[in-house]
Amino acid sequence: MPREILVTSALPYANGRIHLGHIVEYVQSDIWVRAMRMAGHTVHYVCADDAHGTSIMLRAEKEGITPEALIEGVWKEHTADLRDFGVGFDHYSSTHTEANRELTYAIWRALEANGHVESKPVKQLFDPEKQLFLPDRFIKGECPVCHSKDQYGDACEVCGSTYNPIDLIDPYSVVSGAKPVEKESLHFFVKLADFEALLKGWLEDRRAAGGLQSEVVNKLKEWFADGLRSWDVSRDAPYFGFEIPDQPGKYFYVWVDAPVGYFAAFKELCESGRKPDLKPADFERFTQPGHGTDMVHFIGKDIIYFHTLFWPAMLHGAGLRMPTAVNVHGFLTVDGAKMSKSRGTFVNARTYLEHLDADWLRYYLASMLGPTLADIDLDLKAFEERVNSHLVGKWVNIASRCAGFLHKLFDGRLADALPDAERTRYDNAAKKLEACSALYEARDYAAAMRLIIEVADEANAYVAEHAPWVLAKDESKRAELHVVLTLALNYFRLLTIWLAPAVPATAVCAFEFLGDAPTCFDAARTPLLGHTIRPFKALATRIDPKQIAAMIEASKESLQAAVPASSAPHPGPLPQAGEGAKPASVAAQSPASSGPRSPAPGPATISIDDFARLDLRVAKVLACEAVDGSDKLLRFELDAGELGKRQIFSGIKAAYPEPSKLVGRNVVFIANLAPRKMRFGISEGMILSAGSGGGDLFLLDADHGAVPGATVK
Numbered sequence: 001m002p003r004e005i006l007v008t009s010a011l012p013y014a015n016g017r018i019h020l021g022h023i024v025e026y027v028q029s030d031i032w033v034r035a036m037r038m039a040g041h042t043v044h045y046v047c048a049d050d051a052h053g054t055s056i057m058l059r060a061e062k063e064g065i066t067p068e069a070l071i072e073g074v075w076k077e078h079t080a081d082l083r084d085f086g087v088g089f090d091h092y093s094s095t096h097t098e099a100n101r102e103l104t105y106a107i108w109r110a111l112e113a114n115g116h117v118e119s120k121p122v123k124q125l126f127d128p129e130k131q132l133f134l135p136d137r138f139i140k141g142e143c144p145v146c147h148s149k150d151q152y153g154d155a156c157e158v159c160g161s162t163y164n165p166i167d168l169i170d171p172y173s174v175v176s177g178a179k180p181v182e183k184e185s186l187h188f189f190v191k192l193a194d195f196e197a198l199l200k201g202w203l204e205d206r207r208a209a210g211g212l213q214s215e216v217v218n219k220l221k222e223w224f225a226d227g228l229r230s231w232d233v234s235r236d237a238p239y240f241g242f243e244i245p246d247q248p249g250k251y252f253y254v255w256v257d258a259p260v261g262y263f264a265a266f267k268e269l270c271e272s273g274r275k276p277d278l279k280p281a282d283f284e285r286f287t288q289p290g291h292g293t294d295m296v297h298f299i300g301k302d303i304i305y306f307h308t309l310f311w312p313a314m315l316h317g318a319g320l321r322m323p324t325a326v327n328v329h330g331f332l333t334v335d336g337a338k339m340s341k342s343r344g345t346f347v348n349a350r351t352y353l354e355h356l357d358a359d360w361l362r363y364y365l366a367s368m369l370g371p372t373l374a375d376i377d378l379d380l381k382a383f384e385e386r387v388n389s390h391l392v393g394k395w396v397n398i399a400s401r402c403a404g405f406l407h408k409l410f411d412g413r414l415a416d417a418l419p420d421a422e423r424t425r426y427d428n429a430a431k432k433l434e435a436c437s438a439l440y441e442a443r444d445y446a447a448a449m450r451l452i453i454e455v456a457d458e459a460n461a462y463v464a465e466h467a468p469w470v471l472a473k474d475e476s477k478r479a480e481l482h483v484v485l486t487l488a489l490n491y492f493r494l495l496t497i498w499l500a501p502a503v504p505a506t507a508v509c510a511f512e513f514l515g516d517a518p519t520c521f522d523a524a525r526t527p528l529l530g531h532t533i534r535p536f537k538a539l540a541t542r543i544d545p546k547q548i549a550a551m552i553e554a555s556k557e558s559l560q561a562a563v564p565a566s567s568a569p570h571p572g573p574l575p576q577a578g579e580g581a582k583p584a585s586v587a588a589q590s591p592a593s594s595g596p597r598s599p600a601p602g603p604a605t606i607s608i609d610d611f612a613r614l615d616l617r618v619a620k621v622l623a624c625e626a627v628d629g630s631d632k633l634l635r636f637e638l639d640a641g642e643l644g645k646r647q648i649f650s651g652i653k654a655a656y657p658e659p660s661k662l663v664g665r666n667v668v669f670i671a672n673l674a675p676r677k678m679r680f681g682i683s684e685g686m687i688l689s690a691g692s693g694g695g696d697l698f699l700l701d702a703d704h705g706a707v708p709g710a711t712v713k
């Protein structure tokens with residue numbers, strides 16, 4: 001039965017860039033949306049930037065801009081990054097919109113009217129210098145349990161204890177450094193205990209229906225054991241968010257209006273007229289109970305409580321529908337460890353896109369993603385090998401090996417029919433892959449990819465066995481050759497149909513080549529026969545390990561340029577959980593690293609004083625060698641005259657494969673660049689070269705007579 005489904009991805013926080021940890025979330029949900037559509041369901045897919053909170057307010061202040069300007073700039077980056085990863089939202093909004101304010105107010109008023117709101121004074125740490133109540137992550141001090149210094153206000157990263165920030169020893173404000181004082185203020189609460197029985201029933205009901213993973217339900221049950229305490233939903237000014245109606249100076253905590261943002265984004269979509277199958281009145285059908293529509297959320301395991309307790313409670317308390325499913329995934333690790341800025345494995349989405357194809361990572365993640373909360377490891381070597389072996393070697397190669405013969409000898413036209421043996425082969429393969437539909441729906445993409453590659457292996461074995469390149473030499477075997485090419489290319493089409501949700505951009509190119517545009521999995525049942533295909537163009541090229549090395553290197557560089565992150569992603573205290581619900585293992589990153597790929601206008605003009613701040617010097621190369629363990633770097637030892645000897649690492653190995661030949665020549669370098677600690681040693685400056693990078697780089701020289709240490713003016 002075709003279903004109507006509203007799907008959401010977790011809202012990225014608007015004070016940082018999208019990185020590969022986020023991409024797991026968007027790729028998982030986007031693949032699901034595409035697969036569900038190909039299975040015949042109607043899917044509306046929305047998301048938004050989560051734009052409120054203390055972190056955003058402080059970050060904007062630091063950058064000297066308004067929070068509105070900050071979130072607008074971040075929104076542009078986020079939408080470009082997600083679009084270029086092939087994430088096909090029907091609408092991507094922000095939580096800082098009028099639609100969201102109205103819906104948040106409506107839900108709040110309903111909660112109040114139904115008696116689910118209470119207020120009481122709360123003692124909280126206050127920054128007397130900044131005149132600001134401090135969220136837990138903005139307070140640091142000595143852990144009261146193990147006495148480690150500089151631990152956050154909610155949990156110790158050394159011993160793992162959780163505590164109240166008031167218990168920290170020698171606390172200080174991360175914002176001003178001042179010693180916080182205790183101060184009382186009136187807070188508003190949602191009485192979660194009102195919903196305890198309802199939530200317990202909902203959890204079990206959803207578990208039974210496959211809408212919640214058992215791991216999630218079990219975790220929540222532990223939480224119920226202590227009884228549900230009321231949820232503190234207000235924050236005092238100054239705060240960037242929605243002011244609570246009739247309560248001047250009190251704001252909704254960011255986690256109140258964030259999930260409402262799913263509804264607001266969907267409302268905007270319904271009213272936009274952008275989708276022919278969606279009218280303004282449909283908003284009610286997806287947000288009120290009893291209309292038979294589904295609402296499916298995809299989230300990471302760090303925000304389970306918000307989506308499976310607070311959000312359903314708020315919805316029910318306001319007379320709205322509850323989620324059909326909350327699908328939770330684990331975190332991304334890289335090479336078996338937490339993403340690390342110093343190792344260059346904290347990779348921004350844009351940095352990845354500048355070096356590698358989005359579909360490659362999408363495929364790799366698909367091959368790793370299952371329906372559990374297990375973390376997903378991006379093993380860079382396995383990534384390279386799997387893409388090269390599966391996507392290029394086993395999938396694209398079928399088409400590239402067969403298309404030429406079909407064009408040369410049969411005008412690009414597939415045979416009108418397949419003999420029984422070949423047709424049975426095709427039907428069996430098509431039947432086998434139909435299992436992928438259920439695997440996609442169950443989010444067991446890893447199993448779906450394994451099945452697809454099994455069929456790809458069959459296809460390649462068939463091609464190898466019948467060797468069209470041998471048949472093509474024998475004119476008496478034209479009919480046989482035609483059958484082999486027709487079946488092989490139909491294998492390719494079959495695989496493409498089932499791979500399409502995972503690698504959408506490559507699939508579009510593959511279908512263009514086939515002159516076909518299937519929109520549903522059912523299209524795979526009928527092979528293409530008597531049909532003319534287009535000439536083959538390269539669909540995907542192999543990953544060169546140098547591309548991965550360059551991405552890692554560039555991620556290290558972005559660390560250099562980065563302004564220190566202002567805070568953890570989500571501000572504010574976590575729910576009173578006994579355990580779990582740790583803050584996301586992500587950190588904010590400045591936009592200083594790699595910007596979106598737009599045509600770059602020249603930099604703004606500078607004054608001569610700006611130029612004078614650069615200490616450019618001539619130096620003579622005393623030694624130059626490749627660096628062990630780096631594909632990119634050369635280590636230079638320079639004679640810089642009066643400045644003495646300098647060691648500089650320069651990423652120009654591709655352009656100068658014989659570094660020893662550089663000894664004795666002059667180079668120009670920046671002498672007053674802050675020394676940079678690299679994995680291989682300290683780099684004391686930067687050598688200038690011209691070109692676009694990689695092999696296209698040319699060292700600058702000085703004409704004869706310039707001596708080491710001479711200034712460049």
Ligand SMILES: [Zn+2]
Binds near residue numbers: 144148151156157161
């Ligand atoms: Zn501790």
